[in-house]
Amino acid sequence: MAEAGGGSAKRRRTASAPPPGIHLADLPDNIFADVASYLPKPSVALFAVAMTAPPERRCLEPSAIGKVILSSHGDWKELDFGCIEQSLAANLTDDDIRNVLTCIADKLQVLKLTGCTNINGCGLEPLRGSLILKQIDLECGGGPQSMISESTVLPVLNSILDAEGNSFRHYRTPRKWRDEETSSLEAFLQKYDALIRNRNTKCCQCSEIITTPFYCDNEGDGTHGKDYCGDCVKAEKQRIKQKSLEFVRQMASEMAFTIVTADSATNADLECRDAGIEEYRHYSV
Secondary structure (H helix, E strand, O other), rough: OOOOOOOOOOOOOOOOOOOOOOOOOHHHHHHHHHHHOOOOOOHHHHHHHHOOOOHHHHOOOOHHHHHHHHHHOOOOOOEEEOOOOOOHHHOHHHHHHHHHHHOOOOOEEEEOOOOOOOOOOOHEEEEEOOOOOOEEEEEOOOHOOOOHHHHHHHHHHHHHHHOOOOOOEEEOOOOHHHHHOOOOHHHHHHHHHHHHHHOOOEEEOOOOOOOOOOOOHHHHOOOOOOOEEEEHHHHHHHHHHHHHHHHHHHHHHHOOOEEEOOOOOOHHHHHHHOOOOOOOOEEEE
């Protein structure tokens, strides 16, 4: 005999399939622009690349949506990969850099590859012969293990210097290049020096025509990206260093220890021992 009141049978729910033909690109353009407005510039450029073509068909001009995304930040004169998370910058490849530059190379004046430790420089090809690039920073942060290849990048830099009417003014190469200077790098430096001298560029400090271009190897010294003659850049670096030392000494007085300036920690130890100073901090000069 069948039992009465056994309860209602359960119904199986199935999700309805999305309408055919719906794609991310079918969303209104303003949505992409709004999303991009919250992103740092390098991420915006990568977003535009992703919306331009699938990976196997990139290195193209930005699509209509890509242009909308790029327009969310308007001015693309400068691009600094130090504005994004270090872990993201470190995972970018030369293909990523090439795709980004393909979208903005005709507008880019300043490029800083901060944190891009996974590239060898072949992605800089869209900059070849650029007439508007003014400054490039190739110091990615890889130190002695930097992957940036001199043989790959120097031809691009030389093509910029050779382009008649170019705007190139400042550069910073990886320290590894400077420690192992080659004849190719020396030839580039001589070409750059001649370019600056022939432009009759005025020093931003003394207003004299720059006849001895300087090489800037430290972005943090306040001289990077500025037009200084050789004499003024030395004076400016010394001024900034002295100001920094004064600040450190002020902090030391508040924290009850002595600042000792010496060319090495060993010499600092000797000076403090002879002077009977127990609490001190070494400040390199």
